[in-house]
Amino acid sequence: MDINATLIGQMLGFLILVIFTWKFIWPPLLGAIEERQHKIAEGLAAADRGQKSLEDARGQADGIVREARDKAHQVLDQASKRSGELIDDAKQTAITEGERLLTAARAEAAAEAARARDALRREVAALAVAGAGQVLGREVDAATHAQLLEQLAAQIEKA
């Protein structure tokens, strides 16, 4: 252990090193480190925000899809109800129409029968008048014997 002036030289050299490090080396290095830490923290925060907004959007999308599905169900229900109603209406209309047609046909048939009976009666009356004419040997005037003929016709009609 030989202590000599080397000590003084080493002290001065050491001081210079320390001061140089203090002034020129430490500040930029630590500054860069801290700035990067800041950037990384910001990046992580931004990533978190992005994640959160993604989740929000996903939730919104789910809501929209659910709404659309509900609406579709509603429309479907309405449509099936409406078609049922339409079918029922149509059935009802058809039944009514059928009954109406049947009634009309019956009425027509009845009217036809009445007409036929009427015509028959007239013919029978005419035949009866002609027969009576033949029996009497002379012509019966339809106008003079109208009352008689009418009575006859009414009797035939009753028969």
Place this chain on the structure above:
Amino acid sequence: MAGSSSEYIPHHLTHLKVGEGFWSVHADTLIMTSLLGIAFLWMFGSAARKATAGVPGKFQAFIELVVEFVDGQIKEVFSGDRSFLAPLALTIFVLVVFMNTMDLIPIDIPGMLAGAAGAHHWRVLPSADANTTFAMSITVLLLVIYYSFKAKGVGGFTHELFSAPFGNHPALWLPNFALNIVELLAKPVSLAMRLFGNMYAGELVFMLIALLGFAWAGALADGNILGFALGFIGQVLLTAAWAIFHVLIILLQGFIFMVLTIVYISMAHEHH
């Protein structure tokens, strides 16, 4: 290489000394320290100049790793302003590690190179020179005293010197003061002697292992093949083993010097 084993070790423990008495210097220590200091400034300075907050290169990342390590060590111990203490600790850590690393250079090579350049002695390990370790520890002591005055004021620090640890009583002023002076002086002595002792001893072990070279050379000259083989393999294995173990000591001593400096300076800020 020196002629015999008895000359070998003293030869390797002699500095390249210029001058006589106290006003002489160890040229090898000064030059090696300067080179290592420049290497430190160049390494960290170039990283600092190119430092960006973007993605760091491998070199910048490594330098930042060291810087953050040192900064973290201080944060654990000291809560005050780190703007000077941190670069001081970084300088101490890196410089001590750089100086200690010189011990891993094969022990005869620096001497051979120096001999070729005309110097008879060349000790390559500046931290095995007490002048270096005391220069650093005395600087630390001066900083401790400076920070004591700065943190407590002239009156506060003087008061503490005379009234702690036993109490403020006229009869206790002198014992208090004596104890505080011893405590203050013990700091640089323990710092310097610990580093010096470790590196000196480590260097000496390398020299002792190197003495096996004389043994196997002698055995070879005598035609003793077994002795040659044992000596040769022993030297290679022991040198490698000690060098690997020494890496731990190199880093540990740098770390201890740095941490104790931090502790001493943070203690200077504390009020009793």
